[in-house]
Amino acid sequence: MSPLAVFVRTLLRTSAVFIGTTIVFLHPPSEWSAGRMAMAGGRTVTAAKSGSEMAVDALIGVMNDCDAGVRRQAAASLGTIANPRALPALRMMLHDAEPAVRRTALASINKIDRRALRR
Amino acid sequence: MMGAPLFGMLVGLLLLIPSQATQEQPKVRELMTQLAAADPESRTKAACGLRELGDDAAPALDALVALLSDGAPVEQSVCQRRWSRWNADSRTSPGEQAASALVAIGHRSVTPLMRALKSSSWIARRNAAWALGALDDRRAGAPLIELLADPEPGVREQAAWALGALDEPAAVSALVTALKDQSPKVRAQAAWALGAIDDRRAVDALVQALSDNEGGVRAQVSWALGAIGDSRAVNALLPALKDPDAGVRRQAAWAIGVLSR
Numbered sequence: 001m002s003p004l005a006v007f008v009r010t011l012l013r014t015s016a017v018f019i020g021t022t023i024v025f026l027h028p029p030s031e032w033s034a035g036r037m038a039m040a041g042g043r044t045v046t047a048a049k050s051g052s053e054m055a056v057d058a059l060i061g062v063m064n065d066c067d068a069g070v071r072r073q074a075a076a077s078l079g080t081i082a083n084p085r086a087l088p089a090l091r092m093m094l095h096d097a098e099p100a101v102r103r104t105a106l107a108s109i110n111k112i113d114r115r116a117l118r119r
Numbered sequence: 120m121m122g123a124p125l126f127g128m129l130v131g132l133l134l135l136i137p138s139q140a141t142q143e144q145p146k147v148r149e150l151m152t153q154l155a156a157a158d159p160e161s162r163t164k165a166a167c168g169l170r171e172l173g174d175d176a177a178p179a180l181d182a183l184v185a186l187l188s189d190g191a192p193v194e195q196s197v198c199q200r201r202w203s204r205w206n207a208d209s210r211t212s213p214g215e216q217a218a219s220a221l222v223a224i225g226h227r228s229v230t231p232l233m234r235a236l237k238s239s240s241w242i243a244r245r246n247a248a249w250a251l252g253a254l255d256d257r258r259a260g261a262p263l264i265e266l267l268a269d270p271e272p273g274v275r276e277q278a279a280w281a282l283g284a285l286d287e288p289a290a291v292s293a294l295v296t297a298l299k300d301q302s303p304k305v306r307a308q309a310a311w312a313l314g315a316i317d318d319r320r321a322v323d324a325l326v327q328a329l330s331d332n333e334g335g336v337r338a339q340v341s342w343a344l345g346a347i348g349d350s351r352a353v354n355a356l357l358p359a360l361k362d363p364d365a366g367v368r369r370q371a372a373w374a375i376g377v378l379s380r
Contacts, residue, residue, distance in 0.1 A: 051353055055379035058357045059372060067365035070372060077376020 052083055060089040068098040075101055079108025082115040147172060151179045159191035159213055166216035167198035170223045177224050184231045186217035187247055188240035218246040222253045229256045236262050241271035248274065252281025260287040267293050267309075272302035279305060283312030291316060295324040298340075303333040310336060314343030322347060326355040334364030341367060345374025353378045 059074045059081075075093050078086040086108070093105035150172075153165030166186060169176040176183075192210045221228040228250065235247035248266055251259035263285070266278035279297055282290040290312070297309035310328060313321040321343070328340045341359055344352040356378070359371035 051350065052379045054357065055353055055375045058360050059375060062360050062368060062372060065365075065368060067368065070365055070368040073369045073372040073376075077372050077379075080376035081379045 052081060053085060056081055056083045056086050060086060063089050063093055068096075068101055071096060071098065071101045072104045075104040075108050079104070079111040082112050084112055084116055087112060144178075147176055147178050150176075151182050154179070154182050154186055154213075154217075159189070159193050160197050162186065162189060162191075162213035163193045163197050163211065163216050166213055166220050170216065170220035173223045174225055176220055177227060180221070180224060180228060180231060183217040183221050183224075184228075184235055187214050187221075187235050188238060188243035189213040189217070190242040212242075214242055214246045215249075218250040218253075221250050226254070226256060229254060229258055233259060233262050236266055241269070241274050244269065244271070244274045245277045248277040248281045252277075252284035255285060257285065257287070260285055260289055263287070264290050264293045267297050272300075272305055275300060275302065275305045276308045279308040279312045283308075283315035286316055288316060288318055291318045291320050295321055298324055298328045303331075303336050306331060306333070306336045307339040310339040310343045314339075314346035317347055319347060319349050322349045322352055326352055329355055329359060334362070334367055337362060337364065338366040338370040341370040341374045345370075345377040348378060350378045 056078065059078050062070055062074045065071050065074070071093065075090060078090055090105045090109050090112075094102055094109075096102050096105065147169070150165045150168045153161055153168075156162050156165065166183065169179050169183065190212045193212055195209045195211050198211065198216060221232060232247045232251050232254070235243050236251070238244050238247070244266065248263060251263060259281070263278050263281050264287070267275055267282075267290075269275050269278065275297065279294060282294060294309045294313050294316070298306055298313075300306050300309065306328070310325065313325060325340050325344050325347070329337055329344075331337050331340065337359065341356060344356060353375055356371050356375050360368055360375070362368050362371065
């Protein structure tokens with residue numbers, strides 16, 4: 001790897017830390033190039049979102065749903081996908097009015113942590 | 120020393136077993152006469168009694184098939200044991216209990232039940248379709264696929280369920296057609312069956328059915344897409360998280376999780 005590539009990678013890593021540490025975890029090295037291209041094009045990182053990330057974002061989008069069953073299922077599914085990107089949302093769900101949602105969110109956080117440790 | 124009395128007891132037990140079996144015969148005959156009782160409660164009770172006998176109720180097979188068309192509503196509590204069915208309410212009928220007794224008899228019921236699918240009574244056709252699904256016999260596949268074109272929605276719904284229970288891959292194209300049935304119950308049951316059969320050929324049709332105008336159908340379709348597990352369906356499911364129906368959103372959230380793991 002050329003020194004320039006190493007520099008760009010480090011830069012991306014550190015800037016990603018600012019956006020949220022989670023992003024550093026979840027990208028396998030092969031996706032770095034896609035992320036860099038998106039940034040060079042002046043577009044947001046969403047342009048390089050994988051299918052799983054779109055699913056995670058959509059599920060995070062229902063964390064304030066009026067139906068507790070939907071919120072609980074979203075928390076459970078975020079644990080199934082086990083993408084660390086979901087952690088901030090899941091931590092917020094620990095304050096949900098519904099005990100079942102809080103319980104599921106906690107279980108999902110544990111699931112994601114265990115998965116991250118195994119990697 | 121102790122061996123001889125024990126051996127004697129064993130022989131005694133073995134002699135007792137056949138004598139008990141012969142005692143069942145009059146019981147079967149008594150219950151068979153009750154199947155023709157005037158009040159629906161007694162008919163239902165007799166069918167339940169025959170179900171408890173299982174295979175020993177085989178002499179009553181024809182009488183039970185004849186009872187399949189009996190849809191007189193009876194309280195569920197007439198039979199001691201709880202029994203449930205898709206969309207079951209607290210009511211049952213002599214016909215339903217007869218179908219249950221035929222399932223307890225086992226594979227000998229399959230041919231008479233397949234004949235009952237051609238009955239002029241739609242209640243008999245529906246109960247026979249349920250029993251064939253519960254018996255899980257592959258011979259019933261082709262006639263049940265034909266039954267998906269029945270004029271009665273209740274029959275088509277039960278046929279779709281039975282095909283899902285049989286796990287019949289040959290039914291996929293007929294069930295895909297049933298996703299456009301005029302009755303929402305049939306469409307929902309067809310979606311369930313396609314999820315149970317778990318065949319990727321159904322994915323495109325199910326994705327289209329996500330825009331069904333009935334919430335219950337959309338929820339069942341979302342479930343089926345998750346059950347089949349083809350990750351191509353995720354993008355189509357994302358808008359379902361904004362569905363006006365909470366049941367659809369819940370089911371979609373589940374399916375999206377399963378498909379993106």
